[in-house]
Amino acid sequence: MDAQREGKFQRILDAAIEAFAESGFHHCQVNKIARLAGVADGTIYLYFKSKEDVLIRVFQERMGDFIASMSKELSQCKTTEARLKTIVKTHFSYMEENRSIAIVTQLELRQSDPRIRLHINNTVVDYFNLIEEVIQQGIESGEVPKIDTRVARQMIFGSLDEATTDWVMARSPRTLKSEIEPMLALFEGALRLNKPNT
Amino acid sequence: MDAQREGKFQRILDAAIEAFAESGFHHCQVNKIARLAGVADGTIYLYFKSKEDVLIRVFQERMGDFIASMSKELSQCKTTEARLKTIVKTHFSYMEENRSIAIVTQLELRQSDPRIRLHINNTVVDYFNLIEEVIQQGIESGEVPKIDTRVARQMIFGSLDEATTDWVMARSPRTLKSEIEPMLALFEGALRLNKPNT
């Protein structure tokens, strides 16, 4: 019974991602999400508090998974170099392979409604922490000179985010993964990375 | 007579910036902009096509000025180092000194409505070009090794943008200008800047 409930929850979530990506949050009607999910309008409200809540949960669920998987991969890296590469590679690959989620993340979620922002920040802060930890580790191990971790994190996340938005909004389709190497090189330079075994 | 018209146009623009910053684009009623500008609701429509048009023009006018002034300052710089500093300093200073514009720019304008996006991109592309020219000049003068200018631009703009958004959304007020130096250091490292006369 609980599995059934979970299944319907996920179906609505997936339907919402498609609907938001296609029509935009404001122009997408709840009715459309319901139709795509194969449930009645009212059913949505048995699983979510409101349309906004659907948007928030989309982010929490999908980005939560994304962050968890990145966290796991990072834990297996030995060097800062490897960790930076993991961040850039995972970020670009995930977005390129989940375009609808990328659209929702890069465009729809940038609504300024305080309620939405608040919940999103709570989730994205985990990502920020992950990045800052990598920098901190680098500093502690001597691979990276002492720098302001917040500013460095803003640079890394901001760069990845901007590159993704650029890619999402590009008219002519192009690949995002091809930017992994050049972006990584910039990050290494910015952090003045001292590669141990080279 | 034309000066009067221009004055009223600017008054509505300023009122809109305040109103959008306070309530958000979607929740802000045209009536509120009119009240703040000291004109009747209908008067707005003598100067703007629609509420959306107001948002678009806010960006075009204010960012247009911002870009023009940055362009002018850049033309007086002799080195890539100076140019990078001008970019970071001008960006952070302008945003810190025009918080309402920053809110509108960083939050309200990230709506995905295609019409709005389109007009905004046309304006922001000028900023992108400015940044890419600086990188290109650096490469040509030998101050910067040969790198992908688009990726470098994404890093620079993305970092500045993320830092600004972070600052706009920070609960406890803090200064943005204090980030000029550390951010600049990161950029110089990323671009592996070869400072000539030092």
Next chain:
Amino acid sequence: MDAQREGKFQRILDAAIEAFAESGFHHCQVNKIARLAGVADGTIYLYFKSKEDVLIRVFQERMGDFIASMSKELSQCKTTEARLKTIVKTHFSYMEENRSIAIVTQLELRQSDPRIRLHINNTVVDYFNLIEEVIQQGIESGEVPKIDTRVARQMIFGSLDEATTDWVMARSPRTLKSEIEPMLALFEGALRLNKPNT
């Protein structure tokens, strides 16, 4: 369930007739129709496309019934004399007994909006055909000399219509049925009716 739906449809239709008759189409607010029908504003739009659509349907439904019933009665008449009497009597009786419908028919529906006109004409043309058939039958049976059926129909319908409008707009209430006999006599003269069995 379908009966319930049909019932609500009719209730809105009746409410609209009252509302239009009282305030006129343009001055009548959708909200008033909803109140009279005992439903919410939005409910109107579950049954009708727009306020204009309500007006059009009022005519189609009510005049459709009127024309159908007249058609049935005409089919039972043996002579042109009887048919003419049926037309005049049914027209005047129906209007006198349904004053609100008469008001809507004679006044509100004479809007020149092309969309409205078009739909109304499609319905009223059935009435025109009915009248022209009666004339044609009279000509074929020799009761009426060969005349232009369109002009004769314009005379008959125009006379009935004008008499009804006159009655609707009369300040002092008077009866419309009392005009049945004198109007009939005029029609018989106009058509130079040759009454067979007299």
Next chain:
Amino acid sequence: MDAQREGKFQRILDAAIEAFAESGFHHCQVNKIARLAGVADGTIYLYFKSKEDVLIRVFQERMGDFIASMSKELSQCKTTEARLKTIVKTHFSYMEENRSIAIVTQLELRQSDPRIRLHINNTVVDYFNLIEEVIQQGIESGEVPKIDTRVARQMIFGSLDEATTDWVMARSPRTLKSEIEPMLALFEGALRLNKPNT
């Protein structure tokens, strides 16, 4: 000076007829009338109380002339036959030669707004009186049997009016004057006209 004023008054009147005929009363903006008349919006209000007043005056002025000219022609007729012919001929000819006025008269003026109706009725009543006088004269001279003059007038005016509306709304252009003779024949039959000297 007064001639200048009168000229501008007429220019606005003519502009209004064109504008109403083209766009319909409700969809026609005062601004359009002003443009067509070559005056400023505000100027209209120096000559007319309101947009509705313009519509009313259009009818009063133009139909006033029409009625006056018909009255004059009728006074020169010797027989009821001649008078009936004058009515039908003048009505159809005038409408065919002034299509824009016909459109305004047959369609735009059928608005149910009480204020408009009232003023129009006061004007059209003169036309009704003219027709009823002709019938009365016929009765008194023995050319027409004793009948209800109101009903007879409703038949005559209603027939002419319906024929005109039919013509105005006809998709394929056709002539209205060709209906003079057949319509006249119907009227003579309806009134059982006894033609003296034939």
Next chain:
DNA sequence: TATGAATGAGCATTCATTCAT
């Protein structure tokens, strides 16, 4: 649980009219 018909709050925009020049 699930449904989907019904609800009703909410708002951008138009345009007849005014009035300072």
Next chain:
DNA sequence: GATGAATGAATGCTCATTCAT
């Protein structure tokens, strides 16, 4: 008188949410 920029009242319709079944 003439202008036309400014006014601001007025409202049809949408759509997130509810709730009787």
